[in-house]
Amino acid sequence: MLIGNRKDIPYSEVTPKNLYLNRRKFLSSAAAAGTAFLAGQPITDLLASPAQAGRGKKLEGIKKSSLSANEKINPFDDVTNYNNFYEFGTAKDEPAKYAKNFKTYPWTVKVEGEVNKPELFDIDTILKMAPLEERIYRLRCVEAWSVVIPWVGFSLSELIRRVEPTSKAKFVAFETFFDMKQMPRARFAGIPFPYVEGLRMDEAMHPLTLLCVGMYGEALPNQDGAPVRIVVPWKYGFKSIKSIVKIRFQEKQPPTTWGLSAPNEYGFYSNVNPNVDHPRWSQATERRLGEFFKRKTLPFNGYADQVAQLYSGMDLKKYY
Numbered sequence: 001m002l003i004g005n006r007k008d009i010p011y012s013e014v015t016p017k018n019l020y021l022n023r024r025k026f027l028s029s030a031a032a033a034g035t036a037f038l039a040g041q042p043i044t045d046l047l048a049s050p051a052q053a054g055r056g057k058k059l060e061g062i063k064k065s066s067l068s069a070n071e072k073i074n075p076f077d078d079v080t081n082y083n084n085f086y087e088f089g090t091a092k093d094e095p096a097k098y099a100k101n102f103k104t105y106p107w108t109v110k111v112e113g114e115v116n117k118p119e120l121f122d123i124d125t126i127l128k129m130a131p132l133e134e135r136i137y138r139l140r141c142v143e144a145w146s147v148v149i150p151w152v153g154f155s156l157s158e159l160i161r162r163v164e165p166t167s168k169a170k171f172v173a174f175e176t177f178f179d180m181k182q183m184p185r186a187r188f189a190g191i192p193f194p195y196v197e198g199l200r201m202d203e204a205m206h207p208l209t210l211l212c213v214g215m216y217g218e219a220l221p222n223q224d225g226a227p228v229r230i231v232v233p234w235k236y237g238f239k240s241i242k243s244i245v246k247i248r249f250q251e252k253q254p255p256t257t258w259g260l261s262a263p264n265e266y267g268f269y270s271n272v273n274p275n276v277d278h279p280r281w282s283q284a285t286e287r288r289l290g291e292f293f294k295r296k297t298l299p300f301n302g303y304a305d306q307v308a309q310l311y312s313g314m315d316l317k318k319y320y
């Protein structure tokens with residue numbers, strides 16, 4: 001995602017995804033065959049190095065979910081080397097490289113605002129809060145690519161019920177961890193940090209809204225938002241905020257990072273909608289990561305049956 005008239009479009013955004021992925025596979029096999037050096041620096045350091053080296057901790061006792069999409073899952077190595085996590089760089093292959101040493105333990109999430117029981121939750125407490133489920137969801141980025149991932153977690157509503165929101169809680173604001181020392185590339189991202197997002201209360205309480213702690217049966221890789229993120233599958237990917245440290249309940253609609261950066265391009269709702277184009281990307285079609293032919297984008301990313309009623313009576317062109 002880029003702002004305004006920036007011209008430094010990452011290589012990954014102008015290259016068909018299958019070519020991009022093949023290039024990456026070629027590079028990793030070249031790296032295995034022997035390290036090449038360029039100006040004294042290993043070439044593999046300058047280019048994308050695959051992140052599969054340290055696979056995450058296995059999560060135990062995961063149940064299947066009836067909310068899963070019946071679709072082919074993208075390979076782990078592909079989705080964990082093609083990320084948006086601007087704190088660790090704006091090119092798709094940068095988060096895998098530069099989030100490697102991101103410290104995600106110990107970790108706490110502060111839950112505050114319009115609730116009867118504000119609490120500072122430890123990540124270990126969150127992991128035991130509710131039975132872990134595998135949810136196979138489509139995630140559709142506003143840049144018109146999509147992935148299918150077996151996420152692990154439970155409905156965010158499980159955490160929300162624990163803190164007892166008051167009647168004034170109309171919105172939920174989320175905030176990502178931020179530390180320039182661990183995230184030096186954030187300096188060049190062109191958006192304000194910490195990254196913030198928000199949901200309306202009924203969206204946050206919807207069973208599809210996942211508090212996510214893992215994927216592919218393992219703890220979340222750093223580049224995918226370790227140790228805890230949300231996944232809101234009917235909205236554009238940027239709503240699915242990563243590495244959360246704060247959740248605040250409030251009466252007013254909270255600001256969002258992309259809304260602050262380019263208000264005419266990114267609305268608060270950002271429901272996937274093939275009929276409302278982004279100024280710079282048609283939203284009518286999308287490319288599934290690893291595929292060549294484009295697919296038609298579905299209203300609410302294919303989750304209309306479950307979520308369309310949340311927006312009945314709203315003009316979705318106005319509330320984009």
Ligand SMILES: Nc1nc2c(c(=O)[nH]1)N[C@H]1C(S)=C(S)[C@@H](COP(=O)(O)O)O[C@H]1N2
Nearest residue numbers: 083084085086141176195224237238240242
């Ligand atoms: N903190 C933070 N969260 C973020 C982003 C980001 O840059 N920073 N990028 C978003 C965007 S644009 C997308 S498409 C998804 C990508 O999730 P994935 O890399 O796990 O596929 O994360 C979202 N969450």
Ligand SMILES: [Mo]
Nearest residue numbers: 141142237238
């Ligand atoms: Mo995105």
